[in-house]
Amino acid sequence: MLALDVFALSIKCLKNHLMKELKKKGTGLNEEDIFWILTVPAIWNDAAKQFMREAATKAGIHTEKLELALEPEAASLFCQYIPLTSSEDQVKFVAAPLGTKYMVVDLGGKGILFN
Numbered sequence: 001m002l003a004l005d006v007f008a009l010s011i012k013c014l015k016n017h018l019m020k021e022l023k024k025k026g027t028g029l030n031e032e033d034i035f036w037i038l039t040v041p042a043i044w045n046d047a048a049k050q051f052m053r054e055a056a057t058k059a060g061i062h063t064e065k066l067e068l069a070l071e072p073e074a075a076s077l078f079c080q081y082i083p084l085t086s087s088e089d090q091v092k093f094v095a096a097p098l099g100t101k102y103m104v105v106d107l108g109g110k111g112i113l114f115n
Contacts, residue, residue: 007055011038015059036061042070042106072106079104 015036022029040052049068056066079102081093096102 004051004055004058007052008058011056011059011061015061031060032065034065036066037069037074038066039069039071039074042072072104075104075106076102 015031019031036056038052038056040049044052052068053063053066057063080096082096
């Protein structure tokens with residue numbers, strides 16, 4: 001099986017699962033309402049990023065509704081807006097207080113082997 005097809009099917013499965021959950025929870029959101037962000041490793045070159053865009057398109061995500069984000073950048077944004085509380089129905093995000101320090105360590109790339 002082609003890698004493009006594997007990635008496209010994986011993205012499509014995740015997309016369909018999200019849409020099913022949104023419908024089940026009665027959010028009223030449709031696919032047209034969603035702007036999709038796919039994270040990619042920071043070390044990926046432009047060709048690899050284009051591959052991911054093509055896979056997302058093949059999965060049914062329109063290019064005008066898609067953005068790629070580098071994984072460390074996404075992690076950093078998450079740290080800035082850590083969920084304060086969550087329940088089955090709702091998650092509340094609150095910005096970290098001014099001056100809060102955090103560190104994002106990206107151990108991606110070729111990986112680390114532990115013996």
